[in-house]
Amino acid sequence: MYRIVLDVMGGDLAPSSTLKGAKLALQKFPQLHLYLVGKESVLKDFKDEERVSLYYTDEVVGMDESPKDALKKKKNASIFKGLELLKNGEAQAFVSAGNSGAIVAGAIFILGRLEGVRRPAIATLIPSLKQPFVLIDAGANVDSKPFDLFQFGLMGSIFLEKVEKRKKPKIALLSIGEEMGKGNILVKKAHQFFINSNLNYVGNIESRDIFRGDVDVVVCDGFIGNICLKLSEGLAEVILEMLKSEVKNSFVYLLGMKLAEGAIKNFKKKADWREHGGAPLLGVKGNVIIAHGRSDAIAIENAIKVAINFIKFNPIEQLEKAIIETLKIEEES
Amino acid sequence: MYRIVLDVMGGDLAPSSTLKGAKLALQKFPQLHLYLVGKESVLKDFKDEERVSLYYTDEVVGMDESPKDALKKKKNASIFKGLELLKNGEAQAFVSAGNSGAIVAGAIFILGRLEGVRRPAIATLIPSLKQPFVLIDAGANVDSKPFDLFQFGLMGSIFLEKVEKRKKPKIALLSIGEEMGKGNILVKKAHQFFINSNLNYVGNIESRDIFRGDVDVVVCDGFIGNICLKLSEGLAEVILEMLKSEVKNSFVYLLGMKLAEGAIKNFKKKADWREHGGAPLLGVKGNVIIAHGRSDAIAIENAIKVAINFIKFNPIEQLEKAIIETLKIEEES
Numbered sequence: 001m002y003r004i005v006l007d008v009m010g011g012d013l014a015p016s017s018t019l020k021g022a023k024l025a026l027q028k029f030p031q032l033h034l035y036l037v038g039k040e041s042v043l044k045d046f047k048d049e050e051r052v053s054l055y056y057t058d059e060v061v062g063m064d065e066s067p068k069d070a071l072k073k074k075k076n077a078s079i080f081k082g083l084e085l086l087k088n089g090e091a092q093a094f095v096s097a098g099n100s101g102a103i104v105a106g107a108i109f110i111l112g113r114l115e116g117v118r119r120p121a122i123a124t125l126i127p128s129l130k131q132p133f134v135l136i137d138a139g140a141n142v143d144s145k146p147f148d149l150f151q152f153g154l155m156g157s158i159f160l161e162k163v164e165k166r167k168k169p170k171i172a173l174l175s176i177g178e179e180m181g182k183g184n185i186l187v188k189k190a191h192q193f194f195i196n197s198n199l200n201y202v203g204n205i206e207s208r209d210i211f212r213g214d215v216d217v218v219v220c221d222g223f224i225g226n227i228c229l230k231l232s233e234g235l236a237e238v239i240l241e242m243l244k245s246e247v248k249n250s251f252v253y254l255l256g257m258k259l260a261e262g263a264i265k266n267f268k269k270k271a272d273w274r275e276h277g278g279a280p281l282l283g284v285k286g287n288v289i290i291a292h293g294r295s296d297a298i299a300i301e302n303a304i305k306v307a308i309n310f311i312k313f314n315p316i317e318q319l320e321k322a323i324i325e326t327l328k329i330e331e332e333s
Numbered sequence: 334m335y336r337i338v339l340d341v342m343g344g345d346l347a348p349s350s351t352l353k354g355a356k357l358a359l360q361k362f363p364q365l366h367l368y369l370v371g372k373e374s375v376l377k378d379f380k381d382e383e384r385v386s387l388y389y390t391d392e393v394v395g396m397d398e399s400p401k402d403a404l405k406k407k408k409n410a411s412i413f414k415g416l417e418l419l420k421n422g423e424a425q426a427f428v429s430a431g432n433s434g435a436i437v438a439g440a441i442f443i444l445g446r447l448e449g450v451r452r453p454a455i456a457t458l459i460p461s462l463k464q465p466f467v468l469i470d471a472g473a474n475v476d477s478k479p480f481d482l483f484q485f486g487l488m489g490s491i492f493l494e495k496v497e498k499r500k501k502p503k504i505a506l507l508s509i510g511e512e513m514g515k516g517n518i519l520v521k522k523a524h525q526f527f528i529n530s531n532l533n534y535v536g537n538i539e540s541r542d543i544f545r546g547d548v549d550v551v552v553c554d555g556f557i558g559n560i561c562l563k564l565s566e567g568l569a570e571v572i573l574e575m576l577k578s579e580v581k582n583s584f585v586y587l588l589g590m591k592l593a594e595g596a597i598k599n600f601k602k603k604a605d606w607r608e609h610g611g612a613p614l615l616g617v618k619g620n621v622i623i624a625h626g627r628s629d630a631i632a633i634e635n636a637i638k639v640a641i642n643f644i645k646f647n648p649i650e651q652l653e654k655a656i657i658e659t660l661k662i663e664e665e666s
Contacts, residue, residue: 064512129571139509142517176472176559179397184475184556207560208567223517224557226509227540228564234541235568238462252592259589260580 001033001051002308005091008038009060009078010098011295015042018097021300026051028301029308035091037082057081060098063293067101071109079103083110086286093287093307095278097295103288104140104281111286114316116323119148120283121222122290123156124229125164130213134160134169137219138279139226146189147330149173149219150197154322155282156217157199162315163280163306169216172205174224180204186221197329277302280310282319287311334366334384335641338424341371342393342411343431344628348375351430354633359384361634362641368424370415390414393431396626400434404442412436416443419619426620426640428611430628436621437473437614444619447649449656452481453616454555455623456489457562458497463546467493467502470552471612472559479522480663482506482552483530487655488615489550490532495648496613496639502549505538507557513537519554529662610635613643615652620644 008018015038022034026049033051036043040056047054059077061070070077079098083106085091096103104120113120121137136156137144144152153171160166173190175183180191180203187204194201205215207228220228247253277299278289287310291303341351348371355367359382366384369376373389380387392410394403403410412431416439418424429436437453446453454470469489470477477485486504493499506523508516513524513536520537527534538548540561553561580586610632611622620643624636 064510129574142509174560176475176556176563177397184554206567207564210564211567211571221517223509224560227507227557228560230509231540231543231561231564232568234539234544235565236572238544239569239572241462247593250595253595256589256592256594260586260593261589262583262586 001031002029002093002311003033003035003091004304004307004311005035005037005082005085005094006300006304007078007082007094007096007098008036008042010096011291011300012063012097012293013296014097015039017296018300019045020297021295021304022046022052024297024301025304029304032304032308035082035085037078037085055081055085061102063099065099065102067099067105070099070102071105077102080106080110083107083286083288086288087111092311093289095289095291095300095303095307097291097293097300097303100139100290100293103290107281107284107286107288111284111288114283114285114320114323116320116327117151117283119144119151120281121148121152121155122225122279123159123282124225124279126210126229126232128211128213131166133210133213133215134217135210135220135225135229136217136282137222137225138229139222140281141222143223144186144221146186147193149186149190149221150193150329151283151323151326153194153199153201153217153219154197154326155319156219158315158319158322159280159282160216162318163309163313166216168200170200170202170214171217171219172202172215174207174210174218174220174228175204176206178204178206190219193329196332197326277304277306280306283323285316287316334364335362335426335644336366336368336424337637337640337644338368338370338415338418338427339633339637340411340415340427340429340431341369341375343429344624344633345396345430345626346629347430348372350629351633352378353630354628354637355379355385357630357634358637362637365637365641368415368418370411370418388414388418394435396432398432398435400432400438403432403435404438410435413439413443416440416619416621419621420444425644426622428622428624428633428636428640430611430624430626430633430636433472433623433626436623440614440617440619440621444617444621447616447618447653447656449653449660450484450616452477452484453614454481454485454488455558455612456492456615457558457612459543459562459565461544461546464499466543466546466548467550468543468553468558468562469550469615470555470558471562472555473614474555476556477519477554479519480526482519482523482554483526483662484616484656484659486527486534486550486552487530487532487659488652489552491648491652491655492613492615493549495651496642496646499549501533503533503535503547504550504552505535505548507540507543507551507553507561508537509539511537511539523552526662529665530659610637610639613639616656618649620649
């Protein structure tokens with residue numbers, strides 16, 4: 001059995017998205033046992049469900065609430081209750097589409113960091129012209145240090161190898177200009193750690209090129225990673241919106257777009273972050289999967305699938321070993 | 334007459350793009366006098382042209398050359414020769430699609446910075462669902478300080494007011510999260526300068542929302558600005574590429590896209606950076622317009638148009654005054 005906690009209260013569309021997502025996942029994965037954490041009134045439909053355990057709490061962390069305040073004042077919030085089920089060994093993975101800052105803070109506080117990890121990071125899979133690539137850190141940290149970026153690259157690489165079964169993932173630093181070592185102080189210093197390592201480091205990548213899919217792990221500070229992620233989402237939406245409003249001006253255009261609708265649907269499916277489910281928080285002592293705040297039922301189902309793969313392929317052990325190895329590189333530098 | 338230098342050697346498509354662009358601009362703007370700087374062999378068609386002065390040089394800064402090295406070793410390169418025509422008063426504005434790092438370094442070295450400006454910045458106009466907004470700094474600097482960001486906001490605002498005739502431009506800091514003051518250390522500290530000023534500062538903007546066009550000036554460090562700019566370009570290209578390859582799979586889709594072609598063309602025109610021409614380098618003693626490295630003839634023509642507007646509306650005087658005012662805010666903080 002895969003024993004997975006789902007924070008039923010987390011996400012812009014929760015609880016309807018999480019409840020539906022839970023049902024879909026239970027149908028799809030017969031070896032799944034779900035631990036649902038949320039308000040009793042919300043969970044009543046699951047009372048007699050097999051393969052489900054219910055944990056009631058009335059506290060919820062708001063999507064824009066300060067993570068620090070939440071950790072202090074809402075100890076019983078669904079996020080923190082759920083993480084405790086992971087901590088005490090009842091469950092093997094945790095999934096939430098809630099306040100990602102609170103998930104990160106809660107995971108660090110309740111589960112703790114892996115030995116040697118300074119900053120856990122969010123690894124988000126992003127669609128490209130070829131296979132999806134990992135953007136790490138997608139927003140767990142701001143103001144990272146050069147050595148943090150090096151650890152992000154390592155963790156992203158192990159995640160792809162162990163969980164996504166990608167061979168020898170290529171790691172690059174997100175920067176301006178392709179020449180090795182070009183960039184700001186942070187990138188220049190991180191570059192030094194990478195070239196002194198055994199990782200499959202290929203130098204810089206420009207933001208223009210990340211969607212081509214030639215690089216597997218794109219490493220950056222969480223401030224920049226989060227900006228890139230949201231910029232991509234915003235731009236994709238605006239492009240489709242602009243196309244739609246252009247099409248309105250003529251019957252022939254409308255007819256044309258109607259005919260091409262299937263192509264646009266296929267494209268949307270390929271480009272859809274929902275298909276890739278949740279993003280793991282790497283570097284903490286437990287399998288923590290952060291789903292997109294705007295997750296619908298399908299996205300929740302896919303996040304649960306990611307959690308199952310984490311339990312199945314258990315990358316944490318290898319992560320811990322590899323991270324300890326990096327500390328030697330740091331000492332030598 | 335508008336006396337404008339064009340660096341004929343600068344840009345991925347130069348000199349054919351710059352030569353054609355020069356011809357288009359001379360036709361369109363009867364009051365334009367162009368100072369063309371480049372190799373003699375390249376400029377031969379313009380020998381008998383009215384409203385054109387020719388300056389020959391055999392040295393060219395490569396698109397990926399180190400700006401520092403170029404400034405040291407290639408004093409006669411077209412970029413630096415051109416900037417000298419501005420410095421000695423022969424011309425009133427300078428346009429180049431060449432190595433932007435070399436243009437920035439050359440402008441600072443040859444023209445000098447306005448009094449009180451620590452870091453000149455590139456202000457790029459970007460299309461949105463409403464009117465275009467300014468992204469500043471789009472890549473003149475990496476590792477900016479909080480006070481630099483404050484000056485970027487001020488300069489971007491004056492540019493929009495004086496040259497683009499936009500009233501009371503709304504200024505926002507690019508960050509993660511909308512709440513005022515949320516972000517990394519740089520943004521948090523820059524926020525303090527903005528709230529203590531008289532500028533029309535509206536707080537943070539998330540990257541997801543910049544294309545909605547509700548904010549006029551989006552302020553960020555040049556490393557992040559350059560990454561955002563190139564990410565947007567790369568993603569727009571990839572989306573159209575993915576759509577095209579989807580369409581190939583079916584005759585009906587192909588027919589549909591054919592019918593909707595006009596709409597897609599209109600959309601492309603609206604979203605096209607070429608239509609907005611060049612980006613001014615703000616904070617130096619002179620009108621310096623940096624065109625996109627991939628500029629074609631139309632983009633060059635539009636960059637010349639931007640240069641004409643700079644001469645016509647002369648924002649530099651107001652910039653200098655306003656910048657000196659900011660130094661009081663810095664002292665008080």
